[in-house]
Every structure is written in C-alpha cells, then in structure tokens.
Amino acid sequence: MNLKRYLPILQWAPQYHRGQVTSDLIAAVIVTVMLIPQSLAYALLAGLPAQVGLYASILPLVVYAVFGTSRTLSVGPVAVVSLMTAAALAPLAEVGTAEYIAGAILIAVMSGLMLTVMGLLKLGFMANFLSHPVISGFITASGIVIAASQLKHLFGVQSSGHNLLDIGASFLTSLPSTNVPTLFVGLGALLFLLWSRRFLKPLLKRLGLAERSADIFTKTAPILAVLLTTLLAWLLRLDEQGVRLVGAVPSGLPVFTMPSLEPSLWSQLAVSALLISVVGFVESVSVGQTLAAKRRQRIDPDQELIGLGTANLSSGLSGGMPVTGGFSRSVVNFDAGAETPAAGAYAAVGIALATLFLTPAIAWLPQATLAATIIVAVATLIDFPALGRTFRYSRTDFGAMLATIVLTLIHSVEAGIIAGVLLSIGLFLYRTSRPHSAVVGRVPGTEHFRNVLRHDVELCPKVTFLRVDESLYFANARFLEERVMDLITREPELTDLVLVCPAVNLVDASALESLETINDRLQDAGVRLHLSEVKGPVMDRLKGTEFLHHLGGEVYLSTFEAWRSLTGKTLLE
C-alpha cells in the first residue's frame, strides 16, 4: 500500500495493456515533435547550449513516469522556469561559460532535492503561499519579459538584461546593427506561427481532418517552422549572411554529470532554486489537476513533489536544466490520447533518438526561429484581463498582483515573486487581524439575535451581547481585547458582557490568554464575562484550562438562555 503511494507506477503498470500501449505511443510521437523545438528554445532562453535542453527531456520523463501521479503531465523545460534559471545565473557567470552551465545543472539538482524533501515531509501546502493573483501576475509579467528578451534573436543583435527596463534599453541601442537576413527568417517564422495558430485549424478541417486531429496538428506547427528554416539555412548557407544558428550539438546520449559541491555556490543559488521549485510545482500541479479532473482521476500533490523532485534530480545528474510540467505539451499529450505516464517515457525515447541522429541537422537551425516559437508560446501566458477582473473583485488581491507584476518587470523575477508572496501573506494577516464582530440584540418576540446596526432589535442597557464572526487566534486576539475595552468604556452602566461564539472554530493559546485578560480586566471594571454558543470542540479544549474557573460569568448553551437568565425577560415579554 505504502509502496504504491511512493511508486505510483505500481498503480497502473500491472494492468498496462496493449490498447493503452498504442494510445501512449501515438501521443508520444506527437509530444516528441512538440518537445524538440521547445527543448531547444527553452535552452536558448535560459542561455544554455541546445543539448542541455535535450538532456532535460530524456531521463526526467522516464523518472517522472515512475514517481509522478499525473497520467498525462508532460515534464520537460518550460518558459517561466527557464527565464528564472537565466535570472538566477546572471550575477554568477557569463552566458556560455562552463560555470554558467554548471550553475544551471546545480539549480536542477538543488531544486530536485528540495522538492523531494518537501514531498517526503508532506509540505505540499507550502505552494498555497503563492496565491492565484500573485501567480497570475507573475506569469503575465514573466511572459512580457521573456518575449522582450527574444527580440534580440529576432533582429540578430546583441543585447542583455533580465528586466524590461534593461532589456529595452539594451535592445534599442543595439538596433542599428540589425541583421536583415536574420530578421527575415525570424519574422517569417513568427508570421507563420501566428498564421497557423489562427488559420491552420480551420483549413485542416476544411481539408477533411477531424476536429481533434486538426487541433493537435496545429499545435505541432513549430516543428514545420523549424524544418523549413533549417532547410533554408542549409541551402542558402545563411550562417555566412550573419544569421546565428544553433551550431554544433554533441551527438549521443547524456552521461552522468557530477554537480558542483562548492558550498558558496549552493548558498548563492539556494533562494533561486527554492523559488524555481515552488513556481514549477504550482504550475505543474494546476495543469495536472485540471487534466486529471477531466477523467475523474486524482493526483496527489505531496507525491507530485517527489515526482517532480526526482525528475529534476535526474535532469541535473544527466547534464540537463530544471524541468517541470508544461501546460501546452500536457494538453496536447492529453488530447492525443495518452493514458499512462508511459507516454512520457516513450517521448523520452523519441528525444534520445533525436539526440543521437538529428544533431547534424539541428546545427543548421536559426536561433531566430526558436525565438519566434518562444514569443508565440509565451504570448498565451500574458493575461491582461485578469488584472481588471482582480481589481473589480478585491483591492487587496489586486495590490499583491500589481506589486508582483511591477517588480518582475522593472526589477527581477525573484523580487517580483517574493514581494507578491510577502504582500499577500501580510495583507491576509492584516485582514484576519480585524475580524468582523457585532453587538446583537433580540429580534422582538423570538429567540433570534441580530446585529443592532442592521436590524430593529431589543436591547438591554446593562447587558451587551457581542457576536464574534471569526476564529480567535494570535492575529486577532488583541483586536478582541481592544473591541471589548472600547465597549465597556463607552457603556459605563454595563454589568454583563456575553461573547456569542457560534462562528468561533478555534481558540489558540494567544486567544486563550486574551480571553483571560479580557475576563480579568472586566472583573477589575466590575463587569461579568459570559460565553454563549461555544462549539463542542472549542469547549472540550477550554474545559482543560483554568480559564473556566476564573470566568466571572457563565457559559450558556444558547444566547437566548443567556438573555433570559441575565435580563430576567422571557419569550413573551
């Protein structure tokens, strides 16, 4: 049982049958065709040689098939994680140096270790720290930064930077040195991809293809752009025209790579690796859950941490870059009919074959083509309407979202995400530190009690009923103290205060101290404190404490009982 939990492959492999093999193989072919340009493109985006992207698309897919719980997630390099990798490495080494590549490999290893440990400790809930508005804002801003960073490849110029300001300034100053043949290739690829995104599917359908096949074929359009421009580069010897190509890629399968054990490097990359882990995990889990739900399957987030962790670990140890579950590839994998994670393992075989036999061709692939595929891919990540929606729905959520976007654009991806997380936790604590509470009075002639500010209710000058609409814990315990003291200073006639507690699901140790304090202060002021409608589990806990002995008043089962006992009035009065 426990073995099946940690080795999800045991849940499906024993019943794996021929029908599934066929479905998985078909999906694998399609995913391979998508993954080849993506793995090359995201290696370029991360500032890494092409083979690092290919290696990251072989072993991790096999390992994920063993340890992952999603049946259809397609693991490999993705855009946002590649951008974060580049940003993390920028202060450490020059792009293209051996130190830079070693850094990327180390991030994959560290991220793999972190995710695996988080999974073993069942820390999947940590991903909840990334609220939806922060993730959404972060991905939109990252998409913009990624698209901007690729313009240099499209124009064949040299520029740099990891935020919009730097990239923009650097790109604009380098613009005079634009390489026209590169621009032709790049814009051509871009226009083809944009065209295929909009018109290829209707065209294929008119040519007689089924809806689903047309859809899947459309999503593999980048491989056509890759094939055409590679052929063009080879025929026209475009490298002699100044068009930058991918260049020589070592042929052959990845081998074991020893990661750096330099402690200073580990500590320099720790925060980046953690952020990459969490962002990658959140993205991957949300894709995985969405796809699993369509077939009424489930994924286990804590085991997913182990699945992604071991995938990253295997990526780093085989010379690859950080990986996670990619949205577009997983959807294609799902739509193409993948039924088990074996489809991923078959795609790994496809990439391995490409690494063995296609590298001479890949060498002729223009970088501008890859930049075009990146720009078209990330364009779908940018979601401006989400800003308006969030603004209209909640100003605090919008604040966290805006801070994330602005900092990601003008400073760095890491600053953006850290600011977003801290701000949303801070705003959340702030919001819960001021819980709703209301003085209630009796609806005349009934046993019901309602807010005096909203309803026409009966009051008693010497007894106040205060309803608390939130659990009591350290963030709001002192607020309750202030609320109560405010009440008794305003009403010098008061002799009894009843806390009405039906919405109090929890009273933590801080709140218990506050209740003791409130009780003591009320006694000093000559007011008795009572409780009513305390929930069962809360009462069970309170029974073990001194508080109930010190309590100046009583604990009433119902508020009406308290009313009757303290005011001497009955239902008919």
Next chain:
Amino acid sequence: MNLKRYLPILQWAPQYHRGQVTSDLIAAVIVTVMLIPQSLAYALLAGLPAQVGLYASILPLVVYAVFGTSRTLSVGPVAVVSLMTAAALAPLAEVGTAEYIAGAILIAVMSGLMLTVMGLLKLGFMANFLSHPVISGFITASGIVIAASQLKHLFGVQSSGHNLLDIGASFLTSLPSTNVPTLFVGLGALLFLLWSRRFLKPLLKRLGLAERSADIFTKTAPILAVLLTTLLAWLLRLDEQGVRLVGAVPSGLPVFTMPSLEPSLWSQLAVSALLISVVGFVESVSVGQTLAAKRRQRIDPDQELIGLGTANLSSGLSGGMPVTGGFSRSVVNFDAGAETPAAGAYAAVGIALATLFLTPAIAWLPQATLAATIIVAVATLIDFPALGRTFRYSRTDFGAMLATIVLTLIHSVEAGIIAGVLLSIGLFLYRTSRPHSAVVGRVPGTEHFRNVLRHDVELCPKVTFLRVDESLYFANARFLEERVMDLITREPELTDLVLVCPAVNLVDASALESLETINDRLQDAGVRLHLSEVKGPVMDRLKGTEFLHHLGGEVYLSTFEAWRSLTGKTLLE
C-alpha cells in the same frame, strides 16, 4: 479632534487640577527612587556607562507625557530591551568603546523612527505577529540569559557571551579568579532583596503600615540595597579590595547628541532595531492596557507607537539608550496613585536632579549590587508553568514557544524571536490551509443538516452536500479543490454537489479562481455545482463576477431548499 488624537496631552492637561498634581507628585517620588537603581542596572546590563541609563530616564519620560496615551505607564530602560541592545552591539564593537555607545544611541534613534512611522501608518497590528506563546517563551528565556549574564558581576570575574552556552562556559572558566569581597557584597545584596521581597511587606504591615503603602515600600527595597552597599564601599574603600564600582559618572544634564549617519551602521542595526521596537511595543502596550482597564480607561495602540517612538527618538538624541514601558515600575506608579502622564515628567525631574547632584555618590556604588537587583527583577519574568499550560492546551502553540526558548538560550535573542514569529505564522497558515469541512445529511423529518460522521442522517446517493467551516482564501483554496475532487472520484454516481456556505465570511480572488476551477472540473466530470446559504456580503461580491454565469447549478437560499429541489423530496418524506 485630530490634534487631540496625535497630542494626547490635550485630552487631560486642560482639566489638570491640584488634586491630581498632588497624586502625581507622590507617585513620581516613589518611581524616581525605583528608577535610579534600575536605570543604572540596565545600563550595566546593556554594557553601557551609567549616565546612558540616566539620560534615557529624563527626556523620554517628558516626551511620552506629551505623546503617550497611557496615564500610568513608566517609560525608561527595561531588562529585555537592554539585553537585546547588548546582543545587537556585540558583533559591532567592544563593550566600553565610543563605537559601542554610539551604536546604542543609534538603535534608540532608529527604533524611535520605526515606531513613529509605524504609528503614523497605523501599523500597530504588526505587533500581533508576536503571539502570546512566543512572547512568553522569549521573556522566560531572556530572563534566564540575563540572570546568567549577571553572575560575573556577582563573583567579580570577567566573562562574556550572549547565550546561555557561551555565558556558562566563560563564567565557569573564570570562576577561579572570584573576588571574595565582591561576592560578599553581591550575595549580601541578593539575599537582602530576596528577603525583602518575601518578608518585608508582612513586617511593615505588622509595624502598622497600610497594605498599599507596605506594598509600594517593599518595591523600593533596591534603593536601600544601593544606599547601604554604596556607603559600605565608601567607608571600606572597597575599590582597593578589587570590588568593581560604577565609577566616575559625568555630572550634568544630557545634551543633544548627533546620531551616527553611517549608512552601513544603519543597515547592520536595522533588523535589531526593528525587533527591539516590536518587543518593546508589545510589552509596553500589554502593561498599559492592563493598567488602563483597571480604571476603565483606554489606550490607543497606534498612538502608543508614536508615544514610544518619540520617547526613543528623544532618548537617542539626548545620549540615552532604547526605552519602553516597564512592567514593575508602571505597576508601582499606578499603585502609588499616578493619575496623569505628568507623574512621569515629574519623575524625569527627579532623575535630572540625581544626575546633577548624586553622581559623586553613584560612583561608589558596587556593580555587584546592580547585578543583584537585575537578577531579582528578572526572576519574576521567568514563567516555567506557562510551558506546561501551553503544552496541555495546544501542541502547535507549544512548538512555537519551545523553538523560541531553545533558540534564545542556545543561539541568540534575535534568532529566538525570529524563529518564534516565523514558526507561529507558518503553523497558523498550515492550520488554516486545512479547514474543517463535512459532508452533511438531513436530520430525518427536519430542515436541519448535520455531519454524516457524527449523526444519523438521511443521504441521497446522487447529491452530496459539503459544508465548509472556514472562510475561503488562498491558503486553503487549493485544499477545497482537492477535497471536492476526492469526493467525486469516490462517488462515481454523483450528479450534483452542493457547497453549504454559512460559515464562509470571505471568498478572496484565489478562492474565486478555485471555485471557477472546481466548477469547470465538475462540469468536465458531469457533475453540477450548487451553492447554498451564501452570506449577504459574499453574495454581493460574487454577483459582480463571471462565476455565477458559469456556475453549472443554482444558488439556493437554504440548504433545505436545495435538498427539496435536487432530490424531489419534501419535508414529510
């Protein structure tokens, strides 16, 4: 009105009358007598010259009388803040050097600025980050560290360290060089103070003093120890016996001191100053609130930040150390009958007179006497039973408390408090990320719905009612997604799911996205999502969103209505 808020002196000064002047003057004399040994002792504890403690007890008291809202708080140096000051300065400079003193002054200035800004921005709620168990554990551990750190003065040896391990090791190795006359003075003072704490009050009462007077007189016992040992030191020339005395103290009032403007020093001390600010504020506010409540007065926490902030700023700018409201002094001030903050200002005059005229006598005061007063004072801070109480009440709260205590003892005060705060926020987020939810069924023959696990209720195989017992926000939004997906994978027959929401006070943007996601996934799985008993304010917000248009099912006012409509059953069935 607004002026009165920011200048609380305007709330009482216009009505200040002769009766109050008399009460305040009497209290001020008693507080002065307590404050002289305390200000000298806490300067010693912080590793600062005696006059720094005295200066911190003059101007800050006057400034607090203008800006503070507590009528009876006694501002000045306190034990825990002095320990934190010493710990913050230890890595920067040697005790006794000009840099060390400048550092302490800068901490007072920075802490003053931070508190004032927090007050102007109404950030008083930030103090809630320090939960009761963390504060309680921190103060117990600090008390132990402080007491241990004073042993060297009691034994007349040289030792160092800022945590229990270092202090203990250093003290034990230095023990052979114990100075016997010092030990006599120190132990004598210690025994006298312990005796007076236990037996002086009953004795005075037997001698005919009233309860209250006996109580107040007992609390001024340290001044007796100071007077006696000072006289002894002078008569016997104890300095020639190797007894360390306070030594020459510059006579005269404090003058304006320019704080260091060195940016690197500011950034090195920033975290320490923030922690000192928050700890001092929390302690001060809780003392102030307790005392105010006894007279049905109120204090305004945001204005208290300004009061303490300006007090610290004035302390630093007049060459003093960080200050806050002290517990024992404030209680004495209150019991002695202080009616307005003017009592504090009068005490400041008392300290100023001492600084002008008593410094030749103070020079003869043995440090061992001050150490004894510190040990006796902090002994009351140590609260071991709180550990047991917290452990029995809540394991999570105990975890945060224990981490604070252990780290404070074995590492440092700053590590202790930071670990405590982070752990309690983390545990809180963890706890709220798993909200209680229950599948409910109908109590037969009624309109009530109860948890199926606790009650014998009626169910319907195709319709599930899920009650959510918590507000929905980013910390638990994904948990709800998992809970729902778990439900529908377990019950393949399901056609309708009703979320019962009477306890949902808030749905933030993340939770709204999650509800959208749940709705989409349920639709993919052929299940309709309904809501029931949505609260008014939550419904108002949802009405402005797309969610209600996408919702597969209905929003029902009551759960029974949903039951009747979805199952076709009526009340009588």
